[in-house]
Amino acid sequence: MDTRRVSRAVPRVRQVGFFTPNTPAQHPVPTRSQSGPPTSDSPPLSGSPASNSLSPVMIPPARHLSDNLGGRTAALPVPRHGNAGDHAIVGSYNPSESVLWLESPTRSRIGDEEFSEGTDWYRRSNSAKFSSSLPSGGFNLSPVKQPGSVAALEAKNPLPEKSEAQKEQASNSKPLKAKTTKAERRALQESQRAVKASSKAEANKSSTPGGAASSKPMKQPQQKKDGPPVASSVAASERIGVDRPVEKERKKDLPPPRMQFDDVSRVGKAKRRSVLNQPEARNRVELFRHLPPHKNGSQLPYLESKFFELHEMHPAVYKVGLQYLTGDLSGGNARCIAMLQAFREAIRDYYTPPEKTLNRDLTSKIGGFVSFLIECRPLSMSMGNAIRFLKSRIARLPLTLSESEAKATLCSDIDRFINEKIVLADKVIVRHAATKIRDGDVLLTYGSSCVVEMILLYAHELGKRFLVVVVDSRPMLEGQKLLRRLVAKGLSCTYTQLNAISYVMHEVTQVFLGASSIFSNGTVYSRVGTASVAMVAHAFGVPVLVCCEAYKFHERVQLDSICFNELGDPDAISKVAGRVDLNYLDNLTDKQKESLQLLNLKYDATPSDYISVIVTDYGMIPPTSVPVIVREYRKEYLLI
């Protein structure tokens, strides 16, 4: 009860997103209460009557501990240092990209020799990898600092209505201080330093002490003044013991951070590893700097020239990567199928190197392919799901299988995934959606979605009489491709631009939309412009049907289209190809160009309120049921 009060008093806000996780207030109370009384090696504490008065705070120790750990893994108490916004983090945000960024953080973390700032340390230890990569030093440091930061916070917060627990804690800390003699404190401090020095020495094997050392001396005097070092050192030693297993457990469910492209140092490192020339990050819109910059097809010759340098890259994967880069392959399903087929080729040609096991080596190999594909174009959510499926299949291969059997199993698994989750799913969706099309309907669609196209064609084959309105927008103009195919089949179509949507919507009876992904909260992530279509339809009371295969569902929750998105070519919106008369932006001076920021987003997020129904291979479901499907589906494809 008390702990709850505390957390209410200093609310946890803004742990996610662009800010450095920073929750100093929650940790100290549990730490102290938990470590204080029960430890026998701190005689002043256990002998004191204060231990009794402490106990209410610690009543459910396990609970405190877990609270504490939960908080910690989400956000270590970082000493406030510099501008929090600079360390746009390393999110506690996106669980999925495990496949995507698994490699990069570890590599950079262990291999790097320059830690420029002390805070860097703590930030990285967030991602739980740290515990295994460094022996013990990393964890010693953080709890030591807590009392200091709490005290500072309490001093800063002279709230008249301090919560009870805080008051209690304050009153407790005084007797504590009185009880410990100066000599004892000195001794403890010495021992603590010794521990730290040794741990630092260990840590030095992988990193220079520069940054860490610079921040430590600053903190320690402060801590000597206000915090009872007894408790904290005990806490530290206990922490180490307790943390380990939990951290390891966490490792599984805690998502590795996604690369944020406004983090200069990491982008630099990524650049060195990368195969492609990273384009200059010139003049990108402030809010979207964290997104990977667009790479256009002009890099194709460069990449082609590097073909023979990339030994481990399979030609099929290479081909698919190039197709992504030039934009020849687009559309969620097409990209996913191409990728899976390339992987199948690669697996077929794969031989386990001597002294390696297939499971591990193949997984890392696939990881390498994936990071190459990411460099060509960021993965879609559906591809992430497919990769996760493949990796889980590889990991679950029985060790008794021979290599050829294992390869055959994997290939057939991939085929089955393509067949069941994409091809058959599409057929089912088409059947379901076609029941909603009645004679005399006017159906509106936006952009080009292959499922919607199949639905329209199927309904046409069934002899239903309906009109199609294809809404399109620059710069992709994908709708024209769709329009071409529909008209070729004899459907009667109207073509219009997104600007005219509010005018057209009067006539429409149903809106069919495709989706790149659907999140757990029902948010639909789709081609940019979809949200406006859905909103206009909602305003006009027209039902919006989103057609999407269940393998594209994602357990993440996303509220806006800023955190995760893809940038398109900025030049594509400033120039209109083939229109010389529209060159208003051509002859800008360099200075003018500096103040011009072009934003070409590829996707947007449609809130679930604007969606009437999601048509998926499990039938028609309301957007609120997406998590149900994710739950059931996850179970299923891990078991396949």
Added chain:
Amino acid sequence: MWWRSASFILDRQQEQNAAVPPNPESLLLSSPPPSMADSLQNPKPDISAYYQTRAAHHAVVTSDWLAQAHAAVSIQTDDDDSSVIDGKIAPAAGGRGGDKAFSVIDEFNSWRKQPDLAEAVAAIRALAAVIKASQATTMMELEIELKKASDSLKAWDTTSISLTAGCDLFIRYVTRTSALEYEDFNSARSRLIERAEKFGEISCKARRIIAMLCQDFIFDGCTILVHGFSRVVLEVLRTAAQNKKHFRVFCTEGRPDRTGLRLSNELAKLDVPVKLLIDSAVAYTMDEVDMVLVGADAIVESGGIINMMGTYQIALVSHSMNKPVYVAAESYKFARLYPLDQKDVGPALRTIDFGVPIPSKVEVEKSARDYTPPLYLTLLFTDLGVLTPSVVSDELIQLYL
């Protein structure tokens, strides 16, 4: 679904007061059954059989209905016996295995004549009779036979959603029961029959569970607006009255079959203060109302309900005035349907008597039901518990996938 029902509520209640008298099954012979031309063909295909039956069972027949009710009360004891016998006879009649003339639709209609029996339950009983009458020797054969029977039932009255839902549920139940796999065919068959028999009781039990669940929501001094005649709603209100809650009820008239009059009669018998409104007075009285309580013909996958015409507008009015709308419905009314708008549900037509001749040029909207989107519903009281509309699809996915 029903095996997960919140029957603990009932158990608790039984522990608390074993003295509560069981509900008299007096409704069993209240009104004369409509004359059904017994054939595979629905006699009047353009008129919804479902709503015909409802009208016959629930619509007020004023004076002669009252007379009949009095008669029913006077011969209460007799009636109970006969109904039990009736209940025994009907399946037995269905069970003459060798009879060539067995038809699932006749069976269904004979069950349907009992006003207290929900349509879905009648369908399930009829399907159980199919199992009894069947001469299949393997499970697969039996399944195919069942499938055919349920298809013909569904085709017989396409407008009745609960009939379809009941058939689907039963088929699902049969094909999904893992307990049947290791047993020999005969015991599996008898087990299926046993389950189907149980279903009728469960449906009555479901009403009582819902009634118990609702009690927490009916507070002293509240005003409840009800629409149409729903057996579940009546059960809820009856239980509330028995629990000595003080509340009053506004009944809409429920044109054209005036089912509201019937409900108000029933409530008046229970000494519940009732006020009758014409259907168009809903918005006028809404500020006095504390909650809206309606039944449902079907609960669809979006979490919305399909119910008697007028529910949608009541829900709209109460939504705009921030009054909660509660739906009481048994879980066998969950249907795998997803209407996008009003016209998306196949219309269930019925005749409407305006009292005066209508010129032939004037068109009449004859649809008997409308669809209320989940947005306007607050909670659903079902025998699975008190659910928000979004849980419906969860339950359906778990059942059908």
